[in-house]
Amino acid sequence: MALVTTKEMFQKAYEGKYAIGAFNINNMEIIQAITRAAGRLGSPVILQVSKSALKYAGPGYLRRMVEAAIEETGIDVALHLDHGPDLETVKEVIEAGFTSVMFDGSHYDYEINVAKTKEVVDYAHARGVVVEAELGKLAGVEDEVKVSAADATYTDPDQAVDFVKRTGVDSLAVAIGTSHGAYKFKGEAKLDFDRLATITAKLEAAGIHNFPIVLHGASSVDPESVALCNKYGGDIKGAAGVPNEMLRKAASMAVCKINMDTDIRLAMTAAIREVFGEQPAEFDPRKYLGAARDRIEKLVEDKIKNVLGSNTK
Ligand SMILES: O=C(CO)COP(=O)(O)O
Numbered sequence: 001m002a003l004v005t006t007k008e009m010f011q012k013a014y015e016g017k018y019a020i021g022a023f024n025i026n027n028m029e030i031i032q033a034i035t036r037a038a039g040r041l042g043s044p045v046i047l048q049v050s051k052s053a054l055k056y057a058g059p060g061y062l063r064r065m066v067e068a069a070i071e072e073t074g075i076d077v078a079l080h081l082d083h084g085p086d087l088e089t090v091k092e093v094i095e096a097g098f099t100s101v102m103f104d105g106s107h108y109d110y111e112i113n114v115a116k117t118k119e120v121v122d123y124a125h126a127r128g129v130v131v132e133a134e135l136g137k138l139a140g141v142e143d144e145v146k147v148s149a150a151d152a153t154y155t156d157p158d159q160a161v162d163f164v165k166r167t168g169v170d171s172l173a174v175a176i177g178t179s180h181g182a183y184k185f186k187g188e189a190k191l192d193f194d195r196l197a198t199i200t201a202k203l204e205a206a207g208i209h210n211f212p213i214v215l216h217g218a219s220s221v222d223p224e225s226v227a228l229c230n231k232y233g234g235d236i237k238g239a240a241g242v243p244n245e246m247l248r249k250a251a252s253m254a255v256c257k258i259n260m261d262t263d264i265r266l267a268m269t270a271a272i273r274e275v276f277g278e279q280p281a282e283f284d285p286r287k288y289l290g291a292a293r294d295r296i297e298k299l300v301e302d303k304i305k306n307v308l309g310s311n312t313k
Pocket residue numbers: 024082083179180181182215216217218219220259260261262263
């Protein structure tokens with residue numbers, strides 16, 4: 001019933017073999033849709049804000065809207081910085097009351113990623129805020145890239161253990177084949193679950209128990225939303241996401257946080273396009289934003305109940 005960190009959420013999710021949904025937010029309708037769905041299902045939820053969403057809405061606005069949502073629904077919410085690029089942004093959101101931050105140093109050389117992540121961990125932990133970091137490069141494997149080259153971008157299990165030990169992070173985003181956006185796979189969807197299992201086994205062997213793993217780029221890219229967008233003037237071709245059964249499998253393993261933004265964008269756009277397509281005379285924002293809010297609410301409800309398994313937790 002409050003703004004909380006992800007600590008307890010993740011431990012319960014790990015033991016219960018389910019995952020917490022982490023949904024990107026940037027306006028009131030999206031926040032209401034996610035928290036109302038979660039509230040109805042008695043599910044904890046993570047609301048996450050990217051650097052560009054911070055710029056769009058402002059950290060103070062977002063925190064106050066999230067507080068209003070908590071007041072309305074009574075659920076536990078973690079307010080999280082998504083892909084924090086530097087310590088300065090981390091400081092800004094902690095100042096604004098965020099309870100969790102991600103520092104994404106995955107594009108730096110390994111030792112620099114370790115050093116910068118450690119700096120963020122020291123700063124955040126001193127203020128009661130938890131930290132997610134990223135290791136490995138999140139990008140789909142291109143058909144023409146050889147296995148060895150692809151290997152280099154996936155998270156190395158031994159490095160993951162070293163990274164967690166040296167930085168003291170609370171959770172780790174790994175690269176096992178997902179990618180951001182609506183175009184994740186060219187052919188058949190494939191995730192490296194063996195690698196995920198190895199990462200966990202090595203962490204356990206090193207005495208790091210029940211360590212939460214995070215899956216970015218986990219939207220399933222609902223074909224119905226894509227079709228609606230295209231039916232009403234959109235141009236989204238070759239979109240493909242992570243199948244729900246793979247997300248369920250990840251949730252049953254060490255993955256405690258599943259990130260979804262693209263699915264929300266598509267649901268919102270589909271609903272708005274449909275209103276404009278069917279009712280060209282409509283110009284009341286509450287009509288199309290309300291329809292968008294309804295569609296996002298249904299999406300989140302379905303994810304919580306049928307994919308994440310975080311209902312009544
Ligand atoms: O990982 C994400 C945000 O950090 C979102 O991923 P999607 O693009 O698959 O929704």
